[in-house]
Amino acid sequence: MSDDDLSEKVGYGHPPKKNRFPKGTSGNPKGRPKASKNVANAVELELDSKVTVIENGRKLKLSRGEVIAKTLVTKAMKGDLRAFDAVTKLLPKRFREPLAEANKSEPLDPYEAEVLERYISRRIAKEDSHD
Numbered sequence: 001m002s003d004d005d006l007s008e009k010v011g012y013g014h015p016p017k018k019n020r021f022p023k024g025t026s027g028n029p030k031g032r033p034k035a036s037k038n039v040a041n042a043v044e045l046e047l048d049s050k051v052t053v054i055e056n057g058r059k060l061k062l063s064r065g066e067v068i069a070k071t072l073v074t075k076a077m078k079g080d081l082r083a084f085d086a087v088t089k090l091l092p093k094r095f096r097e098p099l100a101e102a103n104k105s106e107p108l109d110p111y112e113a114e115v116l117e118r119y120i121s122r123r124i125a126k127e128d129s130h131d
Helices: 003-007 039-048 064-077 081-090 093-103 110-130
Strands: 050-055 058-063
Touching: 039 064, 050 064, 058 064, 064 081
Parallel strands: none
Antiparallel strands: 050 058
């Protein structure tokens, strides 16, 4: 053995020179593997893709997610209860809390309770007749 071999520090974190990567060569030549494709990523990509929409006579480029959000809000404003539920569930928490506070109103008087009860019974009867 030569003096160079003896003076070379070999141990944890210091491999022998013959086993080290040559200068300019990566220790991971193929790189990091690509992430697996799953449904959530595919849906996210689709929602981010742009489509052309005509709104108030103007062409707009919106993401599909924005189009869905606009459609849901429009349906909710027209009285679609399912759309309203979906919109309120998708609202950020800071907007839901004031809605919850607004719902904590005083109890209904007997007349209001009767009107509400009749409305609900008519809605149920109407939904049953459609089935």
